[in-house]
Amino acid sequence: MSYIPGEVGASAIQNIGAYGVEVESIIHEVDTIEVATGQPRVFQANECEYGYRDSIFKNRLQGEYIVTAVVYRLSVIPVVHLDYGQLQELRLHGGQPKAQEIRDAVIAIRQSKLPEPAELGSAGSFFKNPVVSVEVFRQIAASHADVPHYVISENEIKIPAAWLIDQCGWKGKTHGGAAVYEKQPLILVNRNHATPADIMELSTLIEQSVLEKFNISLSPEVNYI
Numbered sequence: 001m002s003y004i005p006g007e008v009g010a011s012a013i014q015n016i017g018a019y020g021v022e023v024e025s026i027i028h029e030v031d032t033i034e035v036a037t038g039q040p041r042v043f044q045a046n047e048c049e050y051g052y053r054d055s056i057f058k059n060r061l062q063g064e065y066i067v068t069a070v071v072y073r074l075s076v077i078p079v080v081h082l083d084y085g086q087l088q089e090l091r092l093h094g095g096q097p098k099a100q101e102i103r104d105a106v107i108a109i110r111q112s113k114l115p116e117p118a119e120l121g122s123a124g125s126f127f128k129n130p131v132v133s134v135e136v137f138r139q140i141a142a143s144h145a146d147v148p149h150y151v152i153s154e155n156e157i158k159i160p161a162a163w164l165i166d167q168c169g170w171k172g173k174t175h176g177g178a179a180v181y182e183k184q185p186l187i188l189v190n191r192n193h194a195t196p197a198d199i200m201e202l203s204t205l206i207e208q209s210v211l212e213k214f215n216i217s218l219s220p221e222v223n224y225i
């Protein structure tokens with residue numbers, strides 16, 4: 001989880017993650033202040049109801065607590081996850097790569113395909129990667145043998161939303177001042193003074209075309225304010 005822009009408080013709200021690792025796996029507790037009473041409250045990790053980019057703070061308790069500190073519990077023994085995409089190449093060098101090497105590789109991959117926040121405005125991944133049933137996956141695979149996928153459980157398969165959006169021809173397309181980032185179609189960028197309506201309309205058009213082509217409903221990873 002390197003090079004994910006944002007502050008500590010949001011990491012515990014969003015359950016940020018990348019390359020198969022989510023921050024919930026290292027969160028020990030979350031210190032908060034209750035907005036209504038001003039009283040401190042400590043949430044243990046198992047009280048945070050973590051899910052994919054989700055937590056109790058985004059649902060049941062939305063807006064009710066301000067995160068003031070997060071206690072992360074890190075392992076002194078490196079636990080490496082190299083199952084995702086280009087990271088698998090690190091295995092080819094033999095032996096277990098050092099944490100610093102993995103971090104450098106993650107940053108290099110991210111810099112090659114994600115827009116720099118200081119140069120091009122975006123919210124990162126706009127949609128969550130949908131988790132579908134094996135039947136739905138098989139239907140897609142029947143006509144798209146190359147569909148990338150990650151097995152989540154016996155009955156559930158995750159399909160990259162970027163692939164679905166790309167298959168619908170959205171890469172690089174613009175709508176008003178908003179655009180689908182040409183190097184990573186899961187990211188909507190503010191190309192030229194995009195209005196909120198430009199972003200909302202573009203996201204709706206993308207959702208509609210993925211639904212029509214694949215019968216999959218994308219849900220937003222971003223929070224609308």
Ligand SMILES: Cc1cc2nc3c(=O)[nH]c(=O)nc-3n(C[C@H](O)[C@H](O)[C@H](O)COP(=O)(O)OP(=O)(O)OC[C@H]3O[C@@H](n4cnc5c(N)ncnc54)[C@H](O)[C@@H]3O)c2cc1C
Nearest residue numbers: 005006007009010011013014016017018066067122123124
């Ligand atoms: C180029 C790019 C790449 C990205 N890549 C990734 C990625 O790989 N993985 C990933 O998970 N995300 C990714 N993101 C999304 C983003 O980095 C995360 O969502 C991050 O957590 C946002 O942090 P922030 O401080 O900007 O929070 P904001 O976006 O400002 O806030 C997020 C939510 O948390 C709430 N919040 C923030 N701080 C607090 C607090 N202290 N107490 C209570 N509520 C709070 C806000 O009200 C809001 O609802 C990416 C974004 C960009 C621009």
